Amino acid sequence: MRIALFTIVVAEYDPAIAFFVDVLGFELVEDSPSLTNDGRPKRWVVVRPPGAETGILLARADGERQTAVVGDQVAGRVGFFLQVDDFDASYERMAAAEVTFVTEPRIEPYGRVAVFLDIAGNRWDMVGPA
Structure with missing residues (x-):
């Protein structure tokens, strides 16, 4: 499965x-x-x-119902997780492309992470090695 x-x-x-x-x-x-x-x-x-x-x-x-969820599919929570091999390179490339990061990069027990918004406004965690 x-x-x-x-x-x-x-x-x-x-x-x-x-x-x-x-x-x-x-x-x-x-x-x-x-x-x-x-x-x-x-x-x-x-x-x-x-x-x-x-x-x-x-x-x-x-329709109206679907339009209402654009950018808010998980009620404002981080709902998507992008695992990257090279955090710094990915962060710099995305920042240069004017991706909106809503948090600064930080270190968590599971790795480096920064929250960004996709084209619709949904929150994603970009996660890389610590």
């Missing part, structure tokens, strides 16, 4: 793809036309870190 995908609801596809691919360095695994359950056009967009098995389905918000 494994988790294949999880969804992040975003405002628009293309800026979200650019953030995850160009800023975070993820791979664009799939970007295909698809249909909503009631037959309207949408896209099936999957990104994932290089070498990872689990991907992120970037789902454009459809």
Whole structure:
């Protein structure tokens, strides 16, 4: 058993793809036309870190209820965790790309960590070796 995908609801596809691919360095695994359950056009967009098995389905918000959760999918908590091998290089690259860090890097028992916001405003922990 494994988790294949999880969804992040975003405002628009293309800026979200650019953030995850160009800023975070993820791979664009799939970007295909698809249909909503009631037959309207949408896209099936999957990104994932290089070498990872689990991907992120970037789902454009459809309707008021989904629009309301963009950037707040886990009620303001850190809900996503990006493990990096080189914390300093990743932090510098992301800061140079104007990623918003909401905490300064700190050391925890499990490694170095800094909280950043994704394109939608969701909180992520970037975690690297101590």
